[in-house]
Amino acid sequence: MLIFEHSAKGRQTKIQAATGNKMPTDIPVELLREEAPGLPEVSEMQAVRHYTSLSQKNFSIDTHFYPLGSCTMKHNPRVCNSLAMLPGFLSRHPLAPDQNSQGFMACMYELQEMLCDVTGMAGFSLTPMAGAQGEFAGVAMIRAYHDANGDTERKEILVPDAAHGTNPATATMCGFTVKEIPTLPSGDVDVDALKAAVGPQTAGLMLTNPSTLGVFERQIEEIAKLVHDAGGLLYYDGANLNAILGKIRPGDMGFDVIHSNLHKTFSTPHGGGGPGSGAIGVAERLKPFMPLPVVAKTEFEKEGDGYRWLTEKDCPQSIGRMSAFMGNAGVLLRAYIYMRLLGAEGMRRVGEFATLNANYMMAQLKARGFEAAIPDRYASHEFIITLKKQAKELNVSAMDFAKRLLDLGYHAPTTYFPLLIPECLLIEPTESEAKEMLDGFVEALVQIQQEAEADPDMLHNAPYTMPVNRLDEVRAAKQLDLAWSAEKD
Amino acid sequence: MLIFEHSAKGRQTKIQAATGNKMPTDIPVELLREEAPGLPEVSEMQAVRHYTSLSQKNFSIDTHFYPLGSCTMKHNPRVCNSLAMLPGFLSRHPLAPDQNSQGFMACMYELQEMLCDVTGMAGFSLTPMAGAQGEFAGVAMIRAYHDANGDTERKEILVPDAAHGTNPATATMCGFTVKEIPTLPSGDVDVDALKAAVGPQTAGLMLTNPSTLGVFERQIEEIAKLVHDAGGLLYYDGANLNAILGKIRPGDMGFDVIHSNLHKTFSTPHGGGGPGSGAIGVAERLKPFMPLPVVAKTEFEKEGDGYRWLTEKDCPQSIGRMSAFMGNAGVLLRAYIYMRLLGAEGMRRVGEFATLNANYMMAQLKARGFEAAIPDRYASHEFIITLKKQAKELNVSAMDFAKRLLDLGYHAPTTYFPLLIPECLLIEPTESEAKEMLDGFVEALVQIQQEAEADPDMLHNAPYTMPVNRLDEVRAAKQLDLAWSAEKD
Amino acid sequence: MPFVPHTEDEIKEMLSVIGIDSIDNLFDEIPSHLKIQGLEKVPAGLNEMGVNRLMQNRAAEDGQAICFMGAGAYDHHIPAAVWQITTRGEYYTAYTPYQAEASQGTLQLTYEYQSMMAALTAMDVSNASLYDGASAVAEAVLMAVRSNRKSKSRKILVPRSLNPVYTTVTNTIVKHQNIELIDVAFDGVTGKTPMSALEGFTGEDITAVVISQPNFFGTLEDVGKITNWAHENNIFVIAVVNPLSLALLKPPGQWGETGADIAVGDGQPLGAPMSSGGPYYGFMCCKKTLVRQMPGRIVGRTVDQQGREGFVLTLQAREQHIRRSKATSNICTNQGLVVTASTIHMSLLGPEGLKQTAISCHQNTQLMVEKLTAIDGVDLVFDQPRFHEVVLRLSKPAADIINTLADQNILAGYDLSNDYPAQDYPELENCILVCATELRVAEDIELFAAALAEALK
Amino acid sequence: MPFVPHTEDEIKEMLSVIGIDSIDNLFDEIPSHLKIQGLEKVPAGLNEMGVNRLMQNRAAEDGQAICFMGAGAYDHHIPAAVWQITTRGEYYTAYTPYQAEASQGTLQLTYEYQSMMAALTAMDVSNASLYDGASAVAEAVLMAVRSNRKSKSRKILVPRSLNPVYTTVTNTIVKHQNIELIDVAFDGVTGKTPMSALEGFTGEDITAVVISQPNFFGTLEDVGKITNWAHENNIFVIAVVNPLSLALLKPPGQWGETGADIAVGDGQPLGAPMSSGGPYYGFMCCKKTLVRQMPGRIVGRTVDQQGREGFVLTLQAREQHIRRSKATSNICTNQGLVVTASTIHMSLLGPEGLKQTAISCHQNTQLMVEKLTAIDGVDLVFDQPRFHEVVLRLSKPAADIINTLADQNILAGYDLSNDYPAQDYPELENCILVCATELRVAEDIELFAAALAEALK
Numbered sequence A, B: 001m002l003i004f005e006h007s008a009k010g011r012q013t014k015i016q017a018a019t020g021n022k023m024p025t026d027i028p029v030e031l032l033r034e035e036a037p038g039l040p041e042v043s044e045m046q047a048v049r050h051y052t053s054l055s056q057k058n059f060s061i062d063t064h065f066y067p068l069g070s071c072t073m074k075h076n077p078r079v080c081n082s083l084a085m086l087p088g089f090l091s092r093h094p095l096a097p098d099q100n101s102q103g104f105m106a107c108m109y110e111l112q113e114m115l116c117d118v119t120g121m122a123g124f125s126l127t128p129m130a131g132a133q134g135e136f137a138g139v140a141m142i143r144a145y146h147d148a149n150g151d152t153e154r155k156e157i158l159v160p161d162a163a164h165g166t167n168p169a170t171a172t173m174c175g176f177t178v179k180e181i182p183t184l185p186s187g188d189v190d191v192d193a194l195k196a197a198v199g200p201q202t203a204g205l206m207l208t209n210p211s212t213l214g215v216f217e218r219q220i221e222e223i224a225k226l227v228h229d230a231g232g233l234l235y236y237d238g239a240n241l242n243a244i245l246g247k248i249r250p251g252d253m254g255f256d257v258i259h260s261n262l263h264k265t266f267s268t269p270h271g272g273g274g275p276g277s278g279a280i281g282v283a284e285r286l287k288p289f290m291p292l293p294v295v296a297k298t299e300f301e302k303e304g305d306g307y308r309w310l311t312e313k314d315c316p317q318s319i320g321r322m323s324a325f326m327g328n329a330g331v332l333l334r335a336y337i338y339m340r341l342l343g344a345e346g347m348r349r350v351g352e353f354a355t356l357n358a359n360y361m362m363a364q365l366k367a368r369g370f371e372a373a374i375p376d377r378y379a380s381h382e383f384i385i386t387l388k389k390q391a392k393e394l395n396v397s398a399m400d401f402a403k404r405l406l407d408l409g410y411h412a413p414t415t416y417f418p419l420l421i422p423e424c425l426l427i428e429p430t431e432s433e434a435k436e437m438l439d440g441f442v443e444a445l446v447q448i449q450q451e452a453e454a455d456p457d458m459l460h461n462a463p464y465t466m467p468v469n470r471l472d473e474v475r476a477a478k479q480l481d482l483a484w485s486a487e488k489d
Numbered sequence C, D: 001m002p003f004v005p006h007t008e009d010e011i012k013e014m015l016s017v018i019g020i021d022s023i024d025n026l027f028d029e030i031p032s033h034l035k036i037q038g039l040e041k042v043p044a045g046l047n048e049m050g051v052n053r054l055m056q057n058r059a060a061e062d063g064q065a066i067c068f069m070g071a072g073a074y075d076h077h078i079p080a081a082v083w084q085i086t087t088r089g090e091y092y093t094a095y096t097p098y099q100a101e102a103s104q105g106t107l108q109l110t111y112e113y114q115s116m117m118a119a120l121t122a123m124d125v126s127n128a129s130l131y132d133g134a135s136a137v138a139e140a141v142l143m144a145v146r147s148n149r150k151s152k153s154r155k156i157l158v159p160r161s162l163n164p165v166y167t168t169v170t171n172t173i174v175k176h177q178n179i180e181l182i183d184v185a186f187d188g189v190t191g192k193t194p195m196s197a198l199e200g201f202t203g204e205d206i207t208a209v210v211i212s213q214p215n216f217f218g219t220l221e222d223v224g225k226i227t228n229w230a231h232e233n234n235i236f237v238i239a240v241v242n243p244l245s246l247a248l249l250k251p252p253g254q255w256g257e258t259g260a261d262i263a264v265g266d267g268q269p270l271g272a273p274m275s276s277g278g279p280y281y282g283f284m285c286c287k288k289t290l291v292r293q294m295p296g297r298i299v300g301r302t303v304d305q306q307g308r309e310g311f312v313l314t315l316q317a318r319e320q321h322i323r324r325s326k327a328t329s330n331i332c333t334n335q336g337l338v339v340t341a342s343t344i345h346m347s348l349l350g351p352e353g354l355k356q357t358a359i360s361c362h363q364n365t366q367l368m369v370e371k372l373t374a375i376d377g378v379d380l381v382f383d384q385p386r387f388h389e390v391v392l393r394l395s396k397p398a399a400d401i402i403n404t405l406a407d408q409n410i411l412a413g414y415d416l417s418n419d420y421p422a423q424d425y426p427e428l429e430n431c432i433l434v435c436a437t438e439l440r441v442a443e444d445i446e447l448f449a450a451a452l453a454e455a456l457k
């Protein structure tokens, strides 16, 4: 039932707002609204009940194993939430003068510093509001850098075919054309193809390492040299930073600019789709182009160290601003708190145990007859199972496996990404899952395999235990129903 | 799965506490623990997931209609929770000096005053921690009053047979013997029986009005006179105060002492069984005997009005203390906030709409063929349906109806209470439910009636959609399993 | 209308179904002279915004002092997860699990709680909670009187080193049943209950002895010896314990040869904020043989018709809705939500986390003793093994010093010579009871020491 | 190990299943000179207790000022229920509903959100959110360029009375695609965008005009006239609106004869705390005909195999995981959780609650204008119909006054002559932009007026 169906004309939750105000007479009528908007009119109890019950229809990390590859669905420590929501933080106006902001700014400054440290970059801007916006900032900086050097003929961005869709989409938004670079069966980039593609038209290369195939790009130093020698810059898509956190650093691999999805690696919640943060780090030569604002340390006359915002005056070459204020501040606070909880030692453990969990699951699944996409290498923090044999022999798809997993109490892994592996499941357990959960998931896949062999149709109709079974997506796209209205329903 | 089954030896959620401390050497070994207690060793994620998922196995007001008669399961405004949990309140030590406590004490003082006002009593003590403890305080005051008057032969407390079990149990704890007074089919007390029972041995009478039969005791003034004339006092069990809130007052009916279940009438949450509050109000003549502490207004030399605690010095005749500090302070704050939100006008509406909802449901159910226990009177805020006909003719019990209701998404009403109505459902919708919910519940009962007629066995095995179906209570009581242990499981 | 969802149209429709004209008709049976016109002391309703402002000001008025006060309520760290989960509507707004099938959340959690308390106390069984620590002692006394078949006296030995308000409350509750509480003195040098004071009762018909570990002064009692002595004399042992301390100290189930018979205490240190004194909860554990005399609700594990594990309220024959005037207690609504918090709290800390916390408290207290006794005018009263609380004698009136420090937002401790809840300890003039939990780190202690030194100058 | 549940035994077992000796082996493929030894700027980990202390101090440092600042972030009352429900784990820790059957909670809520936004703006459809109001303007510009088939110019008229940081952000994002943003001046007396300034472009090939209602100065624009003029000239209208104001003001779907084409804005006033600037969310609504050019996720209602109602992500062909370099936008992770809060917020307030709130803001602002302009040295700059924000000229440098009041914990407003994000309005020297929401009751306004009067003396 929709919230609108609990509505009754004239029903109000009066306690929530003022009452009895008259329409203002100092605003011309033609600027006033004529009819009240069709919002629901419900009691607080109805709203609480509706949205509480609705929430129970979600799988979430707090209720289920959620091994969604590339998304790093790890535990979100509850204290990060409660401390980021301290009244002092919630009520701070984004434009409050510096003297009312030193507590918040200290957190942001230290977050910048810590992110520089774990990524090996020279500067960090926290403003991008998700990975994709971080990518935009990065690619825009690459463009600004070349432009500043008068190097205006570099019109191409190279992107491996394993890349996430945001990479090419971003390059386009920044006015570049995209050239795809193929990947070898080993999971490494086809360096020969790269050599052929790179040239004076190359603005840069966008790379995820470990890649979305769940392996480390072994030729990274050679690749960096190739691109740099051609005058291009290297962009690091930090979606998989969790795999190497505290072990190796993109800056040391030769990357010039990176984004970090704080909602992945630094455990801010995914919120049913966001908010995230795509904080962006740069090597020394790109520092002048960083998006604003950035927090700087300063010396106040009287009270010792303090912090201030860098503005366009300080950074005339900045690519500019990406949001009205400074991005998803509350997300940044959560990431900051998480990093302070973990500390240096905890960071290293993240990379190690995320990797251990993935390799353990891969070993177990291989032992139970599943086919790994890249079978003879260690996985990073995630790995791919391909069900192409099952698709061919039993006519059950990765989608069928995914849906059936829901019945068994597991969120499905990422399916059909990366695009180059047919019928794939991209499985990312994260470091926060216990061995028994991994074992349970392996058993669930084994059970589904047996079900597929016994009765493939049974899988085609899964899931059975969810509030709905398979939904008609074609109808959704054809008979568009995107908003409820009193007349229609 | 039990939390213990997620445990692994050596697994820790280290972030929650200190680490690395050594055993103290200044405590003699024979006073130290030898083996670690068998508590679960789980990660934060496992604990969060376990208790989040577990919560989803509960019906609650925030998710379901919960018409549990006598319990007043109304909406618990969310703001009462967030404001009662402001850090300033949570971190106040109960023995903090008065100068660090004026904010809290102001709330408590005003709560005492408001409770006096809505009940018509002369004084209020907030210390009892639930209705039953309020009853204890009240009956102990009745005893103290008689003792103070040298009237020590009053050994009996009169209790109508419709009373809640806590009434007789309390009287016993206070050293009285209990004499039951029968109720007439009209729902009123049998005054002739009362006349016969009352006498010089009568310490007092405990009464709920409206009674647990869901009707107003019409002879209340006569009853009061009878008891008072015999030298006894009148105790008001305030469990049903919601029915008359803002309309009439126990003090005006002649009651000498009352408790109010703040978790019912004033909407503090029921918490899966508590905490509650049984704040206790008294007429003038019982004021000296009130349990401590109580907040008094005082004048500070410099800063104007202020508040202080009354102690044994101020109230040498007090029956004493009932808890280490001042009862369930956090519950009291929630009740205070609720009362401030409602205001005088809102109080009146509570009584009116709670009564309207009950009478509407009763009328609808009667129209659909159900038998009301007291068919020809208005209900108070609750009413009783008796299923004795169904039990006889169809062999389905009130319990069967109750269990089947769960399947249809409704918490069951109170069953088998009050004891004098066979196969009863005591239904209390409260004022916070919308008409459509009441209608839905009526339809559900009608549907169950039809199911009973078609296939009684189907009801005997309900519920079907809960995490478990009917549980073996006999086995639970015989093969006692009250605690998990590693050896046993 | 606040929290009343009815629209005008609906009200009309409902009235017409009932067959009346106005809501007032529903109150026709009530004598009209009883009907009130309005309320005098209840102000007009505020909206959320208004009540926010009010309560925020009130909370701010009380400030947030640095707390060195214990005396039964302790300032501990509570993991953020605890109350975030506890206040989920499904726990927060449910009631006693009368419909077991629709309450497996609360029931299973309570079973887990009982298991944890049994483990922590090393007792066989636990109930689902009582009101608080003080009233739990009273219930334990009543339970001992019911269950100690070898004693007819209804005499209970209560050491003066027990939290005096616990004694007061116990007396309030049990005195109506002809139960006599007999004071047992403490040793003026050690602060402990001396065996000599108890041995005076050897051979007498005593129903039970209460033993508090640590005692009110923070001093550790000789619980093993006392337990053995009691059991040799057919006296029940009621242990009153701080549950957090049990991660470190010997649990009551292991006191002496046979262990305590009943263990009670206040659950506050396990996840309840100090919040002006409540809600906390009283816990009660006992030997298996006594379970049918235990007051309060108990959850048992059983199976459903399909053999699936499930949980129910059990042994309800003890309770007042069945046995009415013959029930083991009148308790009905208990402290379920705080038990929920506590269960999550214990799960998050685990045995090691609880022990580490207890040791931190102890270490901070020892550091505090060292720093404070170094001040001129501060003396240690009982130099004995202790747990996280200590008595100090000041060279000036305790009340004045406490007030001076309170003005600086430091709660210096509990005045042992005050008149709450009665003149507790006249012999401890100018003495304060001070506590440092794991939250009172060195920085806080330095601040306290400096302020105290200044105040005593 | 924080957030890593592995025990020593489990690690050993897992390594043996993999067939290696140590975790380090898993990193063997990585050139060893790339491996780092440690981190320099990441301090040792703190436990919860330590981080609590740290963050509480940090939050306290910033205080809690009385806020008369708006300029794109507004201090509104948020009902307690909103974030209590929003932070339930099931919403808080889920992700984009890729598995629809296991995500009906988020999906249905998002559908409800879209319905509410469509109702509020009187537009046909809404997406599931963009990052914030500023970037939503940029996306709207890109969308207009894609969809206005009658225009080839890629020229966009942007009034100077639009929040200047929105203009800056839009420029950052759209400039790479050869899109030109053309400034349109405001009237120095009224603060409105005059028709005369627009009419200069009549007949030119312009892709879209941006209209802000209220504008950055709080002044109400002649939105109807501007819309009509634009449509007569085949220019798309991008409305930038404060969603709360729409409970009171004419919604963009009803501007002029035909309504705006795209409506965007920042959702912050509908349930997001100010929290230093985010997370908020950008909303975007449009005419049905443009839906396939809309960026961002969209939820649609459909049925399952049994005909039951259900919800799915739809029109995904627009998105980057399908169309990659040809997608309508690169946005992937959006602002879902804030949308959740906002949906609950709108449900709790309803149409009447939102309207009452909007009127309260307006009334408080009018009262504030009255009180402040009564002070010597304060002048009203634009004396025009407005919504909840106003420009005042001070007799002293704005920056000094703002600082003086900030030291008294009053945020006096936004300095219009400052250099953030560039010298915005040199012509508005010593001018501040001030806002009073429903929370700034008379008492606060008096306090502000007194402090301001004192500072201007």
Ligand SMILES: Cc1ncc(COP(=O)(O)O)c(C=O)c1O
Pocket (backbone or CB within 6 Å): A070, A071, A130, A131, A132, A133, A163, A164, A166, A167, A208, A212, A237, A239, A240, A261, A276, A277, A278, D331, D332, D333
């Ligand atoms: C490999 C990769 N790159 C980029 C992104 C985009 O990040 P965001 O969703 O935060 O915009 C994702 C997100 O899922 C990703 O997995």
Ligand SMILES: Cc1ncc(COP(=O)(O)O)c(C=O)c1O
Pocket (backbone or CB within 6 Å): B070, B071, B130, B131, B132, B133, B163, B164, B166, B167, B208, B212, B237, B239, B240, B261, B276, B277, B278, C331, C332, C333
């Ligand atoms: C009529 C009646 N009296 C007394 C009580 C006891 O109150 P409490 O449970 O708060 O102790 C109840 C509780 O359910 C009740 O319904």
